[in-house]
Amino acid sequence: MMDNILGALNRSLELIISLDREVFSIVLLSFSVSLTAVFFSSMISLPLSLLLALKKFPGKKFVVNITNSLMAVPAVAIGLVVYLFISRRGPLGVFGLLYTPWAMIIAQSLLATPIITSLSYQTLKRVVSMVKDTAVSLGASGWQMVVTLFKEAKSPLVAGFIVGFARVIGETGMTMMVGGNIRGATRVMTTAIALETMKGDFELAVALGIILLAVAFVLNIVLQIIQGAGR
Amino acid sequence: MNIEGEKICKSFNGKEVLRDVNIEIGESRINCVIGPNGAGKTTLFRILTLLDRATSGEVYFDGYPSFSLSSEEKLEVRRRIAVLMQNPFMFNTSVWKNVAYGLKLRKDTSIREKVEKGLKTVGLSSIKEQSALTLSSGEAQRVALARAIVLEPEVLFLDEPMANLDPLSTRIMESLILNLVREKKVTIVMATHNLIQARKFGERVFVLRQGEIVQEGTADEVFRHPNSSFAAEFVEVGNLFRGRLISEKGIQKLDLGKIRVEVVYKSGWKKTGDSVFATIRPEDILLSLKPLHSSARNSFLGEVTNIEDRAGIVSVTLEPIARLPDSKSESISTPFVAIITERSREEMGLKVGMDVYFTFKASCVNVFE
Numbered sequence: 001m002m003d004n005i006l007g008a009l010n011r012s013l014e015l016i017i018s019l020d021r022e023v024f025s026i027v028l029l030s031f032s033v034s035l036t037a038v039f040f041s042s043m044i045s046l047p048l049s050l051l052l053a054l055k056k057f058p059g060k061k062f063v064v065n066i067t068n069s070l071m072a073v074p075a076v077a078i079g080l081v082v083y084l085f086i087s088r089r090g091p092l093g094v095f096g097l098l099y100t101p102w103a104m105i106i107a108q109s110l111l112a113t114p115i116i117t118s119l120s121y122q123t124l125k126r127v128v129s130m131v132k133d134t135a136v137s138l139g140a141s142g143w144q145m146v147v148t149l150f151k152e153a154k155s156p157l158v159a160g161f162i163v164g165f166a167r168v169i170g171e172t173g174m175t176m177m178v179g180g181n182i183r184g185a186t187r188v189m190t191t192a193i194a195l196e197t198m199k200g201d202f203e204l205a206v207a208l209g210i211i212l213l214a215v216a217f218v219l220n221i222v223l224q225i226i227q228g229a230g231r
Numbered sequence: 232m233n234i235e236g237e238k239i240c241k242s243f244n245g246k247e248v249l250r251d252v253n254i255e256i257g258e259s260r261i262n263c264v265i266g267p268n269g270a271g272k273t274t275l276f277r278i279l280t281l282l283d284r285a286t287s288g289e290v291y292f293d294g295y296p297s298f299s300l301s302s303e304e305k306l307e308v309r310r311r312i313a314v315l316m317q318n319p320f321m322f323n324t325s326v327w328k329n330v331a332y333g334l335k336l337r338k339d340t341s342i343r344e345k346v347e348k349g350l351k352t353v354g355l356s357s358i359k360e361q362s363a364l365t366l367s368s369g370e371a372q373r374v375a376l377a378r379a380i381v382l383e384p385e386v387l388f389l390d391e392p393m394a395n396l397d398p399l400s401t402r403i404m405e406s407l408i409l410n411l412v413r414e415k416k417v418t419i420v421m422a423t424h425n426l427i428q429a430r431k432f433g434e435r436v437f438v439l440r441q442g443e444i445v446q447e448g449t450a451d452e453v454f455r456h457p458n459s460s461f462a463a464e465f466v467e468v469g470n471l472f473r474g475r476l477i478s479e480k481g482i483q484k485l486d487l488g489k490i491r492v493e494v495v496y497k498s499g500w501k502k503t504g505d506s507v508f509a510t511i512r513p514e515d516i517l518l519s520l521k522p523l524h525s526s527a528r529n530s531f532l533g534e535v536t537n538i539e540d541r542a543g544i545v546s547v548t549l550e551p552i553a554r555l556p557d558s559k560s561e562s563i564s565t566p567f568v569a570i571i572t573e574r575s576r577e578e579m580g581l582k583v584g585m586d587v588y589f590t591f592k593a594s595c596v597n598v599f600e
Contacts, residue, residue: 130320133282137314138333138378141306148332152323 004202012207023207030188033101034169037108038116038161044109045117046157050146053124054132064121070114075107079174082107086178099180104188107178111171112164119160127153159226166219170212232293232311232385232418233258234279239288241274241442248274249442252288256386261412261419263433263450265426271442272422273317276388279420280314281305310337313384317391319375321363326355326374329363333382349381354403369400376407386418387411393428408432430454438462456597457510469513469568476598478503485509485598487565489551493528493593508599515595516569518547519588520579530590535583536566543573547581549589 015023052064084090086097086106097103131152135145150157172190179186181195189208196205234256241249249271256262256279264272277283279290281297290297292308300308313333322329330349334342350356353373358366363374372392379387389408393401409432411417423429429436433450438461446453446462453462474487483496485507494509517523523530533549540546549567569589571581581587 131322133277133316134320134322135332136309137280137282137312137316139306139310139336139382141336142302144336148322 008202008206011203012205012210015203015207016210020207023204023211025184026187026189026192026208027211029101029186030169030190033104033188034108034165037105037168038112038165040105040109041112041116041164042161044113045120045160049117049120049124050149052121053128054146067114067117067121071118073114075111075171075174076177078110079107079177082110082174082178098178099182099186101179101186103178104175104186107174108168108171111174112168115167116160116164119163120157123153123156123160124149127156155226159223162219162223162226166216169215232308233291234312234386234418234420235291236275236279236285237289237291239275239278239285239290241271241278241283242286247442249278249285252439252442252444254279254437254444254447256418256420257435258418259412259416260434261408261421261432262435262437263429264420264422264437264439265424265429265433266422266439267424270439272439273390275439276314276390276420276422280312280388281309282314310382311384312386312388313379313382314388315372315375315379315390315392317394318368319371319378321366321371321374323364324362325359326350326361326363326366327359329374330359330377330381333378337382345381346377349377352380352407353377369396372396373400373403376404380407380411383415384417386420389419389421391422391424393423393425405431426454455512456599458599459508469570470511470516472509472511472565473506474509475506476503485596487551490531492591492596494596494598495593497598510597510599511567511591511595513546513568513570515591516567517590518569518571518575518579518581519590522588523590525590527590527592529593529596530588532586533567533589535581535585535587538576538581538583540573540576545571545573545576545581547571547576549587552586 048067052060082103083098086092086095086103088096088098097106127149131149132145135148140148170190172194175188176191176194179188179191181187181191187195189212193205193208193212196202196208236252236254239249239252239254240247252271252275254264254275264275266272274283278285281290292300295304297305297308322332327346327350330346331342334345339345346359347356350359353376355370355373355377358370363371366374372395376392392404392408396404405428408419408421412419419432421428421432430450436446436448436450436453437444438446438453438457440461446458472485472487474485477484477486477491479491483494483503484491485494487509492509517527532552534552535547536550537548538545539548547569549569551567567589579587
């Protein structure tokens with residue numbers, strides 16, 4: 001058994017070092033899907049959290065509570081809902097999104113949005129209380145104040161994006177459900193590892209596992225540096 | 232720019248913080264708002280600088296009510312006013328960029344020269360590249376002042392500018408403020424609970440108590456003639472008495488129990504026999520070993536019960552000796568406090584237990600209800 005593991009490790013390192021075409025394409029797809037998902041999430045999260053941090057309006061507390069509750073929704077449930085919507089008979093079936101990278105992007109965006117919104121809101125709320133009056137009293141217009149706000153909050157905001165990215169790039173079940181783990185089309189690191197392991201074919205699984213671990217490791221280090229640099 | 236608040240009220244969650252505040256800021260001079268912590272000074276400042284809205288009442292800028300101003304006009308007004316907050320917030324960048332911030336917002340064309348000059352004024356040119364987050368509170372306060380004055384505001388609001396400052400920073404800050412008024416003709420509005428400062432600076436003083444302005448006037452008026460026991464206690468007059476107004480042989484006097492002091496009658500006073508407050512500033516009381524032959528009509532013998540030396544200024548507590556048998560006043564043994572110099576104490580050989588004469592003018596007794 002030990003030989004088995006060591007052998008797999010040895011061959012997997014070869015795969016990584018030789019920049020194996022398949023490994024490379026899987027890693028690339030993983031990154032592009034998850035980065036796109038985080039991008040779409042932030043398009044929703046940033047304006048929403050800014051609105052929540054700056055404005056008082058009826059139902060604001062409700063929106064905040066909902067956002068926080070959505071963080072607890074299991075990924076597999078999101079996968080199910082997205083599947084039902086984009087499957088051929090679903091309301092969005094005509095677009096033929098199921099088992100495409102876009103399906104994975106949609107599901108991952110839905111998973112990341114509450115996380116990024118909640119973290120961004122907490123960050124902006126704290127920064128607003130300190131920055132707003134100073135900027136306004138020094139003559140900032142509404143837009144200038146918002147720009148200053150984002151400048152002051154950039155590190156913790158980026159930290160929020162990283163947390164969201166780490167969450168979605170490591171997601172397996174949901175991604176498998178809507179992406180289908182199709183070789184060369186929707187196979188990403190996590191789904192590939194799951195499949196190859198089940199097949200008993202450890203080389204690719206271990207190679208991808210090492211890369212995924214390294215990604216998680218690097219993201220955490222970056223996160224800690226950012227949080228350490230923040231006040 | 233002329234700023235005037237009319238009947239300003241402000242409540243937070245039903246709690247009234249300001250009540251019917253009327254305030255007119257005198258241009259090109261120092262206006263002091265004094266009051267204890269929690270009196271509403273900061274809230275008033277936030278409303279007068281358009282950082283917050285009054286629950287009711289109106290603020291006028293050069294006669295225009297703030298509600299009539301469009302958001303562009305409000306921005307215009309805000310850009311003629313600068314505010315130095317009590318705990319200024321520093322942007323997460325260098326000192327230099329912090330000072331340049333407001334100028335950049337205005338797309339100023341000579342940012343470099345103005346920032347350099349501003350930093351030189353507050354004496355911090357040497358740390359301009361340093362991160363503003365690493366500053367001490369005194370340095371941060373000075374950077375914040377530079378950040379405000381480079382904007383060349385017409386009105387500068389200072390919220391407790393010298394709180395938490397070391398003596399050196401305080402001196403720098405004081406002389407900077409005086410320079411701004413004298414040379415640049417900037418209107419200063421300063422909130423403080425430090426009375427010495429208010430007295431040193433305030434050409435116009437507003438006494439704020441629990442959200443209401445209880446007295447306003449020149450610094451001298453407020454300090455010499457506080458119009459309420461609150462104002463008197465707050466401005467620390469030293470000798471605050473409660474007594475009854477009496478008329479003795481046609482002369483208006485105040486019965487303080489042990490002694491009766493002559494006062495200058497002012498029309499509009501309460502009837503004879505009514506209970507009133509009176510204050511006498513300690514420095515208005517003269518001490519002597521022998522009776523003084525002067526125009527001052529109040530001269531009494533007292534026993535020295537305490538002597539305190541505070542850095543060359545000696546505070547002497549006196550207990551009046553004469554007891555009037557027919558006094559109807561409820562206040563009996565209120566000691567008087569006089570202030571003399573170290574030198575005159577030595578010359579008089581003043582010691583606890585000695586009897587001395589203390590003398591003050593009738594006009595120095597400030598009577599109020």
